[in-house]
Amino acid sequence: MTATKKVKDTELLTKVRKTTKTPIRKKEAKVNTRTKKSPNKTPFPFLKLPGEIRNSIYEYALVDPKYAIAIDGPGERLLLKRGDKHANGYSTTDAKNYTKGRPLKWALNYRLCPQFLRVCRQIHIEAAPMLYAGNHFLFLDTFAMNNFLARYQGMIHHIRRVSLFYIGSRNSISTTRSAFAKLIDAINLEALVLEIGFLRSLPRRSWYQNAFIAAENFYHVAHPWLWAIAGRKGGKSTALDLIFFPGTYPDETQETPSFARYPARSGLSWIPGWINDPDSERQFRTRLKRLMK
Template sequence: MTSTFNDPELLASRYPKRKRVEVRYFSSDNGSDSDASTDSETECVPMNKRARTRTARSSKPLPKHKVFPFMSLPAELRNKIYEECLPDRTQNLTTEDRDNSAIWFCSKQKSYQRSVKQLISLEDQELDNMQWGRYYRPYRPTGRGRGQPNHEESEISDAEAAEKTPKRLGLNILAVCKAIYREAAPMLYSEHLVFADTGALMAFASHLSPMSARLLRHIEIRIWISTRSRKSMGFAAMAMLAAKGATNINRLHINCEIGRFWSYCWREKARQQKVPKRVARKVYRECYLWLEAVGMKKGDARAGSRCWS
């Protein structure tokens, strides 16, 4: 009996052993089996991820022989370069406004944020609609709203049209350095700036810095919004100019009507007032914050009233 149990060949024939793959129903933390000694014939060898070789960006400045010495150029040549980089004035104006060229702005909304955009060209029909406060109203076939200008087909090629198209408002050169900003910013903000309405002036003034606001010289407004929902837009625009410090304006031209006034009063005849007095009261009510800011800056309470035209 003892020899039978100790015989290995007999035990192997009675109790055959098969190599079975161990089944696991859970995955280990590191993604591989913790048991290093497996009985499987095929073992999974983990592949090492190849490390990505990223070329580090050199933080060294360019050598001096590759840097263009822009600031060493003569001042006249730098001013000529600034004129080429800054936007052109609005074109295609009426005959009476062609001599008085300016940069026109109108309101726009992008991503629920109000801003302004430059009007590259302005046709006679658009200017006529702007005079009557219909610039932003959509066109309707009933005849109401903004009239559509006539767009006649021309035989001008795309290349010629691109050459004749004025440059858009690009102010990237002002962000190069402070020295270029001090030289080029007065060339832009001292221009004759025309705003389609007080909403455009409000959006423009809200994006100004105090340094840029002090460079404004000539502002013109074509529509003084008087609707019920936006009646306070004119007051907000002038208050924003006062808050930004736009006190160096030489001329503020309100080239539109700011309301409808009558000299008589149907309630009491004693309260009848002349139209110029009513207009002056309306202007002061809308712009008194800016008038006071200009008076405090120049030390003269009537300094702001001399800028009106």
């Protein structure tokens, strides 16, 4: 083979290689595991459960039969939260620190789950009345009571049990009267418990010298509510039947003797001036009834 022929063969082979198309290999598509759809899961049909079962669940999640719900001022946007320190959950501030002004919002038992109301509109409509009707609300003062009733006007008629703990420095007579005026809308109210601190702190002269003066002071701030109840239910005694002192309400929860600075179940003997008067509650009611002429 001559050198010239070798050169020609090499040139021909080069041309063939240039004109020959290289087969294209198809790339396999990569499976993106991050975007892979999970199998469809059917949500639990809670709203298809019988009404009796749903109500039992609502009651367990929203009602505390043992401890009251303490209500203070509106210092934050949300008034509803769980207790975070005590086993019973009714307070994040103990009694000895109360006077330092540390706010208590809706301090709840660990068992309660008010977030349940946010699931959907139907659950809120069905369950919200249970939260207000089934719990005992302890208003730390009339300022908190006035603010709370103003904020939840649509639910006032469900409330059944209320305690008034104290009248503090931020409570004017007009605020206290306004709170009792709003309480008129609690048409299903069964008990208004006047705590020891409330009876001690009623505004006006010689506040707790005896039962008669305490009754006058209470009438001075609560007469709009007293007369409204008497007119609605047919008589002065019907309004007085809703008023209880600590330890006398049969369905009273356990928050008051635990929370109050004065042991509630020791009775009114803790109030100076009433110490030698075991019949003070009867005198209080008698004087209040006479004032409602």
